[in-house]
Amino acid sequence: MQVTETRNEGLKRELKVVVGADELENQLVDRLNELKGQVRLRGFRPGKVPVAHLRKVYGRSVMAEVVQKAVDETSQQALTEREEQPAYQPEISLTEDEKEIEQVMEGKADLAFTMAFEVVPPFDIADLSGLKLEKPVAEVGDDQIADALQRIAQQYRDFAPRDAKEKAEDGDRVTIDFVGRIDGEAFEGGSAEDVPLELGSNSFIPGFEEQLVGAKAGEEREVKVTFPADYGAEHLAGKDAVFAVTVKEVAAPQEGEPDDEFAKKLGMDSLDALKERIREQIASEHEGASKAKMKRQLLDRLDEMHTFDLPEKLVDGEFEQIWHALTHEMEHEGKSFEDEGTTEEEARKEYRAIAERRVRLGLVLGRIGEEAGVTIGDEELQGALIERARQFPGQERQVFDYYRNNPQAMMELRGPLFEQKAVDTIIEKADVTETPVSREELFADPDEEAEAEKSKAKKAAAKKPAAKKASKAKADDGGKDEGEAKAKPAAKAEAKTASKTAKKPAAKKTAAKGKADTASKD
Template sequence: MQITETVSEGLRREYKVVVAASDLDTRLLGKIEEIKPKLSLKGFRPGKAPVSYLKKTFGKSMMGEIVEAAVNEGSQKAVTDNSLKVAFPPRVEPEGDLQAVVDGKADLEFKVIVDLMPDFELADVSTLDVEKLVADVSDEDVDESLKRIAEQSRTYSSRAEGEAAEKDDAVLIDFVGTVDGEEFQGGKAEDFNLTLGSGQLIPGFEDQLIGAKKDEKRDVKVTFPADYPEAKLAAKDAVFAVTVKDVKKPDELKIDDELAKTLGLDSLGTLKERIKDQLKRDYAQASRLHLKRRILDALDEKHSFSLPPTMVEGEFNGIWRQVEAELKREGKAPEDEGKSEEDLKKEYHEIAERRVRLGLVLARIGEQNGLTVSNEEVQRAIAMRARQFPGQEQQVFEFYARNAQAQAEVRAPIFEDKVVDFIAELAQIRETKVDRATLFLDPDEAQEKLKGETAEKPEKAEKPKKAKKADKSEKAE
């Protein structure tokens, strides 16, 4: 077996491997000698069939297995002989006429393509200067949440016969929607509870039911928004035949001990304490999201090194498939994002590079500091996912048990969070007090607001919405 390096550029290595036809023939004869004692063929005593006959009879079928083994051996030998630290399993591209190889008339030739892991120096994470947004839970925040809970628990009483529906009333309706006289999927419902003014249905629908009375039939005419998720209905005029089966007015909104008791608590004071505790957890989670993003940004700024091409392309292809699927679902083209497809792909490719670079940095930090994810942690995460599918928990567990890649996708964010928490303990963290609205903004939008920046930034073009969405979804590979 002859292995020759043909390409050495950056992190890419390519090798030409040649396995002589005589070598393959020797392997074939060895295989025949191995199975010969076990063969019982008509016209021959067991184990006495001539090798020439066996080669003629079984040679071609056995040669396929021998060639496959030689390819695996050659690609592995190219890696081990050159002490390569691969970033991705080697790719093999056959060269020449494979049929001639199987027929024993030609040498086996193939190319081995290897992407190497980059060698880079980690930045000292203790020198990272990172901002953490924090906010205090105010009494107003608690009261606002308390009011929402009371409204969700609010009861309604039927209006007197002949009374018309008013804003904030609840109506029980049946409806059938049509576009151009044809019913459409999802446009029909029975015994649908609708609070007028809630904005639950498309604009204009609820307003046209104000003034309706019990047992009244009305045609509600609306136009679907141009950005409606169902592309076939976007910007279409529709008519809903509505039957009002009941009209109910809201009962008096009471925020007292009785409200707390309906929720299983002993008093309004206890309910407020529970709300405040939950808000603190929500604020802490939002604060951590901003901190994580700023840590990743700081790591990205501190590290610059060549990336394995195959790894980047794999990440980019995954992102681009999601973008294409979303555009198709919305009935849009790349140009609708305000840029050409080429420009969009360039931006998403930069996002893919960032993800891969951060993944490698986080993996190195985790490796050097002994950070790991236990099987128990993975199983707990899978159990949490299973609880999101009531009645199908067993199927979810079985899916992950059979799918190693799916388990890896569960393990990756757990590992990433561990590394981020490790860095947060060492980095220089500056807390910045903000209001609740800012805390719950997208990290990029929050930074722009704090810096007093506007959407018009001549030195840097605005990213399309989908690019922003992809960019903030960080993951470690």
């Protein structure tokens, strides 16, 4: 094997690898000899088939196997000998000249291919020994428990049948049979019997429940609706449908204060025990939000403390995923960049910064995790797979099969687990100070807060002389130039907490969607 470096620019490398024809020939003969005792050919006793005959029958297919094996082994050997760590799987390119390929397959020419890749950038982990973090902590108030208890009571309240002459009101529960049709044809999943439906719960297609208000037990109604454009089943999305509905019962809600008997219906010993369980659940929600905010704070610190060149292909891949999610959501919502008060060019720059941040943090956390000896066990990976499957009710088996047959997908499950362990390792050694906050502050969206502060800053800057604007931008961002100051809030959007962005434009909220706490994919 002969290896020649043809490119060395920054993190980019390109190697030309040549495997001699004689070496391929030796491997071909070795492989044919292995097959000699395995194949069964008419006219030959087992193990007695001449190698020359095997070569005539199987030579081409075996040579293809030999070439593939040679590429795999020599490419890995080249990396090992050079002591280089690729940031991703190297791109292997063989000649496209059919004559040259034919010469290699016939054993008359050397095998030559190129390897293109980027190396993991050299960088040092910053000193984290004096790292200080604030953990926002909110107490669980009695009013929160009372509110939660009322919601549970509302959800599990009893219903009593109305008189046959009474009409259904908003808030009543109707029991119905229905058959749905599109263009006169019944469709799969559009029919059911004895379905309980609480009017006003918005659990059915928009417009369905409203058309049952005023119905009586035994009445038949024709309900006309249009499936939402973003409906989960694509073959129904945006379609007009007509449902033939039979109202079998109308029941009115029975109001009452939660008591011990109500708690026992939910499997608890008493009302006090139910309240304690609610307190524990709310406390768990608070703890999760606290950890998410502290993690974001940590990621911000790590991002500020580390600056190094990034593998361009990794950034490109991350950006494409973010951009695809953004444009897909905007398309579904029928929005443009102008609607969001920006341009495509500005949005690309903003989300490119997010992609760079994610890749940088992924590399930093990967190094920290490796140095700390972080590992992911089979049980942990299996737990992550089960959680993923639960996100697709009714399709659990397909999800399991997909991940078990796709090693790369399993690696994507491993990434967040590894990252979280690395984060936990840092936090365990950090100086953490608990800061009391309200529940509203704990669950406040940091990106909306940043946008609000940015808006205030703009208004304040507009009232000051133009000469002072640039200096204020630098002061607000630790002396960085104005362009960096504008990009910073956008980069932070990647690590947003679990709270929803209710009022934020699509162009701002999509980047972090589904990536709330994750800095890297693998």
